Amino acid sequence: MNILLDIGNSRLKWAVEQQGRLLESQACDYRRPEFLTDLGQAWQTIGVPRNAAIASVSDKQVFDSLVRLVQTLWPQCRLVIPQASRSAFGVNSAYEQPEKLGIDRWLAMIAAHRHYPGNICIADCGTAVTVDALQADGRHLGGLICPGLKLMKQALVANTADLAFTDRVYHTALGAATDAAIASGVCMAVTGLIAQALHKLDAGYRLLLTGGDAACIAPSLTVPYLLDPDLVLKGLSIFCREESSS
């Protein structure tokens, strides 16, 4: 059994993996003061993992506190900390400096290459929205980064006098009130980005969505898509298994 941890800029996603299969994944806000205590309690009952695989694009502090928790609960557990590189598991990075690519993007591409063969365009809709194009032969063509839905709304509220932030449902209809216009505006910015990215690629690229906002963006897309909320965790699982068996 392995435990997989993906620390994004908003939330921690984690799951237990048994024989290559993820049990239900969980998400939590690591900025809550009781976060580590709650996690420690939840982990009392899961057994002792053989490996703990951790990916982080957030503060080193959060990463360090999770490493300490893992080492305290399970001193025998092996830590697996994947790094982005020029090539791994058949995927070849387009980055001039491959180590600068976000580890979440690298893991998502490795999982996509394994589980969704063919040309694939991955859109990870989290704090930021990232889009990466990956050829069937594992060649990464490069990517795009833009603010996610919540960040766009926060940027508007923080830099204007009269705009208010609400949890209005996202869609792409024209709005007849400020909050509806913002919800539609940021949703169309993301769906438009994804559609335009696909348009620039050759025909035959499938779209694969992941990230916390994927499910609310998906209904507004006018192109077919696949949805896999656990893509980054699945990338961690590949690193765990193949490092353990070597």
Ligand SMILES: Nc1ncnc2c1ncn2[C@@H]1O[C@H](COP(=O)(O)OP(=O)(O)O)[C@@H](O)[C@H]1O
């Ligand atoms: N229960 C939730 N709590 C907080 N954010 C959520 C929740 N469910 C969905 N979200 C959305 O998920 C987004 C974060 O997605 P996620 O993939 O976890 O981001 P990251 O990997 O950057 O931490 C938030 O911006 C928010 O809009």
Ligand SMILES: CC(C)(COP(=O)(O)O)[C@@H](O)C(=O)NCCC(=O)O
């Ligand atoms: C682009 C990101 C901020 C996305 O983070 P997330 O939205 O998943 O929290 C992250 O992948 C990152 O810090 N990347 C490093 C720079 C790069 O990928 O070019």
Ligand SMILES: [K+]
């Ligand atoms: K993201």
